[in-house]
Amino acid sequence: MEGPRGKFADWVFAHTPPHWYPDNNFAVLYEKSGMEIKDYKSILRVVENGKTMMTKTIEVNSPLKYKGFVFYQSSYDPEGERYTGLQVTKNPGLLVVYTGFILLCLGIVFIFYVKPFLRKMFQKGKKIEEIYSEEEILAEHIE
Amino acid sequence: MLNLTFYVYIAAIVAYIVREVWRAKTMRWAAFGLFAGGFILNTIVVLNRWAEAHHAPMSDKYESFIFFGWSIALVYLIFELVTIFIVKVHESRLGIIGALQGVLAAWMICSALGIDSTIKELPPALQSNWLVTHVICYFLSYSALSMSFSAAIVHLVRKAFVSDTPKEASAAGSEVQKKKDYSFDKLAYIAVSIGFPFLTIGLITGSIWAKGAWGTYWGWDPKEIWSLISWLVYLTYMHLPLMLPKTNIKKSFRPILLSIILLIAFPIVLFTFMGLHKLPSSVDSDHIYAE
Numbered sequence: 001m002e003g004p005r006g007k008f009a010d011w012v013f014a015h016t017p018p019h020w021y022p023d024n025n026f027a028v029l030y031e032k033s034g035m036e037i038k039d040y041k042s043i044l045r046v047v048e049n050g051k052t053m054m055t056k057t058i059e060v061n062s063p064l065k066y067k068g069f070v071f072y073q074s075s076y077d078p079e080g081e082r083y084t085g086l087q088v089t090k091n092p093g094l095l096v097v098y099t100g101f102i103l104l105c106l107g108i109v110f111i112f113y114v115k116p117f118l119r120k121m122f123q124k125g126k127k128i129e130e131i132y133s134e135e136e137i138l139a140e141h142i143e
Numbered sequence: 144m145l146n147l148t149f150y151v152y153i154a155a156i157v158a159y160i161v162r163e164v165w166r167a168k169t170m171r172w173a174a175f176g177l178f179a180g181g182f183i184l185n186t187i188v189v190l191n192r193w194a195e196a197h198h199a200p201m202s203d204k205y206e207s208f209i210f211f212g213w214s215i216a217l218v219y220l221i222f223e224l225v226t227i228f229i230v231k232v233h234e235s236r237l238g239i240i241g242a243l244q245g246v247l248a249a250w251m252i253c254s255a256l257g258i259d260s261t262i263k264e265l266p267p268a269l270q271s272n273w274l275v276t277h278v279i280c281y282f283l284s285y286s287a288l289s290m291s292f293s294a295a296i297v298h299l300v301r302k303a304f305v306s307d308t309p310k311e312a313s314a315a316g317s318e319v320q321k322k323k324d325y326s327f328d329k330l331a332y333i334a335v336s337i338g339f340p341f342l343t344i345g346l347i348t349g350s351i352w353a354k355g356a357w358g359t360y361w362g363w364d365p366k367e368i369w370s371l372i373s374w375l376v377y378l379t380y381m382h383l384p385l386m387l388p389k390t391n392i393k394k395s396f397r398p399i400l401l402s403i404i405l406l407i408a409f410p411i412v413l414f415t416f417m418g419l420h421k422l423p424s425s426v427d428s429d430h431i432y433a434e
Contacts, residue, residue: 040267060267061356072358073267087358097360101347108340138397139384141329 042086044071068092116140144188145209145256151181152212152249159242174238175223178245182216185252189213196262201278202269204417205258211282211416212251218286219244222334240330243293254417273352280345285412287338288377291331292409295402298327302399328398331405339377346374369415376408 046054046066056064064071068090075085091097123131132142158174188209192200200206219241226237265274349370350360361367380401387397 061271063355063358070358072356074357089358098351101351105340105344105347108343112336112340135385135388138388141326141332 040073042073044086144184144191145252148181148184148188148212149249149252149256151177151184152216152245152252155181156242156245156249159238159245163238163242171238174241175220178216178241179220181245181248182213182220185209185213185216185248198265198270199275199278201274201282202265203263205255205260207278207416208251208255208258210278211285212248212255214279214282214286215244215248215251215289218283218290219248222290237330239297240290240293240327243296244289247289247293268356271352271356273348273355277345277348277352280341280348284338284341284345285416287334287341288409288412291334291338291405294327294331294334295405298331298402299399299406301327302402328402331402335377335380335405339381342374342377346370366415369411373408373411373415376404376411380404380408 041057041059043055043057044064045052046064054064054066058064058071058073060073063073070089070091072087072089073085074087119131132140136142155174155177158170158177162170162174189200192206192209196206201210223237223241349367353362354360383401383404384397387400392400
């Protein structure tokens with residue numbers, strides 16, 4: 001059986017062809033290795049106005065993205081192969097959050113390492129007491 | 144191999160304690176060499192595991208204990224090399240911290256010794272490149288924070304039992320010497336200023352990863368909550384020195400208060416790392432490593 005990552009030999013539960021559900025919009029693939037679940041995947045098909053826009057096999061770390069909606073593989077049926085658990089999210093503010101993340105990282109690096117360095121560079125020749133306040137000297141153990 | 148690593152770490156602890164008492168130059172390098180030897184053995188264990196398991200060796204309890212021991216040793220050795228060769232402070236100052244860090248590393252290896260070490264498949268959520276970035280950031284951070292914990296202990300013990308360095312004897316020569324002496328609260332501050340950025344980056348990479356794997360940045364899972372708590376405690380530690388002058392707390396008590404905060408903070412970090420298995424609410428959390 002051909003899987004998304006090449007040939008798979010150990011599709012214990014695999015349906016060939018993948019078992020499409022009644023509404024024909026998703027199918028579940030099962031792959032087992034030993035006693036533990038190695039991976040669970042679903043084949044999703046996006047249908048818009050009767051036309052198939054997109055088909056993708058999703059798994060836990062690789063969701064399907066379509067027009068701002070993201071479809072995640074979130075759970076599976078532990079007893080059989082009757083359903084797949086999907087999570088659908090829409091996050092218009094994603095960019096803001098990620099910008100915040102980046103700013104937070106940059107800010108912390110800036111405060112701890114870049115700022116003391118810049119201060120020293122621009123205020124060369126001045127005494128430490130002129131650059132920093134007394135509290136800052138105590139707080140940051142500046143000598 | 145793991146047993147050998149453990150014994151070498153124990154030997155390193157003894158050597159560091161001896162070095163504190165008997166400050167000879169040969170002893171200094173003997174202790175350093177023993178710790179470095181333990182670190183090399185630990186590296187071999189980690190690499191060996193990596194090759195056997197075909198995934199980064201940081202997913203279950205066994206692997207993460209070994210990896211934490213490794214990163215503790217790495218961070219300490221870097222600290223010692225920097226203090227000897229770059230900052231050029233009095234070399235024996237770091238000694239007793241070496242012993243404490245050795246105890247931590249040996250403890251981690253010891254916990255790994257009693258644990259089931261069979262190689263398991265990575266659960267689906269961990270099959271991602273974020274695993275390496277996220278986990279390495281956290282372990283580097285934890286190791287640096289453990290340095291600050293040890294430094295805070297030594298600082299408090301010295302405050303309690305050793306009288307302050309004689310101020311009368313501050314002739315021109317000893318003034319320079321004093322400046323080169325490492326005060327332990329400064330060391331703790333430096334350790335936090337290295338550990339905290341990594342803690343933040345670890346938190347954020349974890350969040351981004353969770354978004355890709357589960358669809359939410361923040362699921363209020365116990366591990367996430369506790370890592371947020373430890374982050375906030377260190378944030379408090381960083382901000383307090385600027386706040387304290389505005390309060391009525393006595394000036395001589397302030398460094399002690401900061402050290403006490405560090406003493407509280409690191410156990411929280413350790414609890415985040417290995418204590419959550421005991422919480423009833425964490426049963427179905429994805430952060431709990433396979434038992």
